[in-house]
Amino acid sequence: MSAPLPDTVPVIQTFGLSKVYSPGSEAEVVALKGVDMRVGRGDFVAIMGPSGSGKSTLMNLIGCLDTPSTGSYLCDGIDVSTLDAEELAILRREKIGFVFQGFNLLPRMSALENVAMPLGYAQVPVPERAARAQEALAAVGLAERAGHKPSELSGGQQQRVAIARALINKPPILLADEPTGALDSKTGEEILSLFKRLRDDDHTVILITHDPEVAAHADRILVMRDGELHEEPGSGRRDSGFGGATP
Template sequence: MTIALKNVTKVYHMGDTTVHALAGVNLEIIAGELTAIMGPSGSGKSTLMNILGCLDRPTSGSYSIDGLEVGGLNDDELAVMRNQKIGFVFQNFNLLPRMSALQNVSLPMVYAGVSKIERIERAEQALGMVGLEERKHHRPNELSGGQRQRVAIARALVNNPAIIMADEPTGNLDSKSGNEIMDIFGKLNSQGRTIILVTHEPEIAAYARRILHVRDGQLVRDEKQEGAEACSGKVS
């Protein structure tokens, strides 16, 4: 699924202040790419991620996924797009504390109307993909930070999305756990999924084949990396 942005802007009005979070971004991401978005605080990288993930709409410009103009979709259609085609992974995991790993991973399928039997089967498969099948009945407070992020990745995978969006996915993890998480993203990318991640850590961006540098709401550099670590697709 090719992602294309043309002259995309995002403007926020806060009282008498106008903030231009994005100022005419032009970008194309080809299916199967592993792309990192980097930039200082306030650069617009999280706003760009929210628009790419259909969590927000641009103020102006065009955003399309596989030729479909996203700006023309209503709220219900956007929700379907997010649920079926995009998986999300966040820095703070966003797991429900009273639910087991299996139940947390099953949630997106509840919204998609999948039967309970199929939900359990697919959630177990997704947990197996991230090496947590034996922890499926554990609650988040019984898991390490790295394990919780693996649960979050499994949850992002259950509807078999073509695109995975990850916002600072290693930000709350130690170096070893962070590298393990990036190895999982590398494997998913080697299977053909498009991975887009926001990070401020150069060592994490080094896993990507492409790094987009954002500053003051603009794409200032588009850097290609031939020998990116993600190409190995290994999982620790």
């Protein structure tokens, strides 16, 4: 995979991105309609909308977990449509860190082992894995909990472990799907503050949420309505722009 591109190149850029399920049949569903989107390095962007609005479909396309029916997507300057399955897997590993509502930690593994797990897929030498995992846990304030299993951690601590795992390969993009949905409001605020610190460290944070109060923590708010993407008036940070961009 190529080296990170200059800050002037968008980390996420889509052109006319559309997704149609079961096209031409009675069950046809148009989930996404011509989405143009441009997100710069170090942006904190919330994508919000109700169930069925298309935000999950957009998240899957941004995360390279699905392919569009039409349109194109450049991830850190790379046109994902030009990649084969193996290259896509490498791109996901190197460019995108995933954080989910349910934490998705392996219960029999310690926090350190959970965080280090992606390094095995990246063929990082075993001695280096523990050191990097410990560093990632320290970055989210959990250095002292490295030996604890998920059942020995609070919900907020488990989500911090999940964030550390997402960051272990130093991806430019952190894609968080309802990351505070299983947390109480105080713990949720702590996780959102952590995302802001990660943004300040030049990570690009994409937050998927249905909650306006959660979305308000982001620098930009994009709203999905019936498969179309709209930017909230007054939101915006740096020169990220929205739609109509050229690569």
